[in-house]
Amino acid sequence: MASSQHDQVLVDVNSSARILTLNRPKQLNALSFQMVSRLLELFLAYEEDPNVKLVILKGKGRAFCAGGDVAAVVHDIRAGGWRTGANFFMKEYTLNYLMATYSKPQVSILNGIVMGGGNGASMHGRFRIATENSLFAMPETDLGLFPDVGASYFLSRLPGFFGEYLGLTGARLDGAEMLACGLATHFVPSAKLPMLEAALCAVNSSDPATISSIIGQYFEQPSLKEQSVYHRLAVIDRCFSQKTxxxxxxxxxxxxxxxxDGWISATIQTLKKASPTSLKISLRSIRVGRLxxxxxxxxxxxxxxxxxMRGEFSKDFFEGCRAILLDKDKNPKWEPSKLELVTDTxxxxxxxxxxxxxxxDLKLPVRTKFTLSPYVIAKL
Incomplete structure (x- = not known):
């Protein structure tokens, strides 16, 4: 187990910076229990180490992180009951909270796919760098789940009702769109990343303004594509501001x-294909998260x-994982099958x-010394 943990998260000690590389490229760096445990251990250790000034997090291969290893979680639940799954999420959410309240700058380099749990490992950090290869999504309603890892916090703080749109439809964004809506704090072309990393490793500072100015030297303003969904904010706000x-x-x-508009009919079809239960709990979650x-x-x-995971109200999570991840027939049979059958109760x-x-309940660590950075709130 220990060697597996260390293989899955590579550590590069570079002057006052620590570069952590998620290292399951064949699985698109999907977060295993071992990876989450190792990241938690490292972040806790670095916070106490005065020699560490900042943490850089990135992924090997074409993904930053495609999410939690949901297929493994389902396998563990079937083998050992729902509490084995609960243990994974308890550790993952604790890591998300640690990142959100971290006293040192976390720089996440999102050069590739960043979905689900990958957003939990990056969006709560202070600096989030998108590139031309970035691809964001929170596709949980397709799986019978809901946008978690603190998504009800960061999605609800996006402009207008864009967070509801992203969380309910699982829509994908590129790096320019991530920057426009605030999910990314910076955009740096991938060709400049090695120079940026070298500059960050040389800085020997935890001062956010200093780190920001260094990243700013490599920043480029990307253009939104003509067909970008971000140009449709007015329509999104009109529709996704509705109560139900x-x-x-x-x-x-x-x-x-x-x-x-083909985009509108595609959005309707996407919502009609998603788990009705997931849609309803996801909307409620994001709305509550605003407050x-x-x-x-x-x-x-x-x-x-x-x-x-208990499956008392609906077993859509297991059916979604079967249809999308395991059998891959992409034809889930949701139960209840219609929105009107999912009651408020x-x-x-x-x-x-x-x-x-x-x-x-989840017992989050007491973080008396540290407060959530207003910069993060402003950007998210």
Whole structure:
């Protein structure tokens, strides 16, 4: 186990910087339990080490991180019960919280795919560098899950109702779009990354303004593509500001009548293919997240993910993983199959404590010395 942990996260000690490389390129650096455990151990150690001034996180190959290793989680749940899955998410969410409250700058280099849990490992950090290779998504509603890893915090802080759109549809963004909406703090062409890393390793400072000015030397302003979804913010706000999923769909259908836009009909189809239960709990989660700090968001999401894994209200998570990740027939049979069959009472159930023996809420570490950076709040 120990050697596996160390192989999956490579550590480069470079002057006052520590470069951590996620190293499961064949799995697109999907986060295993060993990787999450190792990252948590390293981040805790570096915070106490005065010689470490900043942490650089990147991925090997064509992904930063394509998410948590959900297929492994499902396998573990089937072998050992839902609590084995809960253990993975408990550790992952603790890591997300540590990153969100970290006292030293974290620079995440998002040069490739960044989805699901990969966003949890980067979006809570202070600096998030997109490139022309970046590809963002939170595709959980396709899997019968919901945008977690603190996504109800960072998605709800995007402009207008763009976060609801991303979280419900799993829409993909490129690096220019990530920068435009605030998911990325900087855009640096991939060819300049080696020079940027060298400059960051030479700086010997934890001062955010100093780090920001160094990254700024390599920054380029990318252009949004003509067909970018970010040009459709007005339509997104009109539709995704609605109170319920049903009302969002109705609003989109009204827009489709008024303007012949393939994007609108594609968005409608995407929502109709997703798990009805996932859509409803995801919308509620993002809306509640607008009014909560990152800690309460993660505590609530842990309740929700435990309810998902227990499968008491719906087994859509297991069916989604079967259809998308295991059998790959891409034809999940959701149950309940229609939005109107997912009642408010069912949705409430996902937000309640798990009534199961010695189950406990997520206990986040006390972070008295550190406060959430206002820079992060402003950017997210």
């Amino acid at each position: 999923i049903e009302e969002i769909l109705s609003a989109l259908e009204r827009e489709a009548v008024d303007q012949r 909560e700090g990152v800690g309460p968001c993660l505590v609530r999401e842990y309740r929700m993910v435990c309810q998902v 069912t949705v409430d159930g996902y937000f309640s404590k798990v009534n199961n023996g010695d189950w406990e």
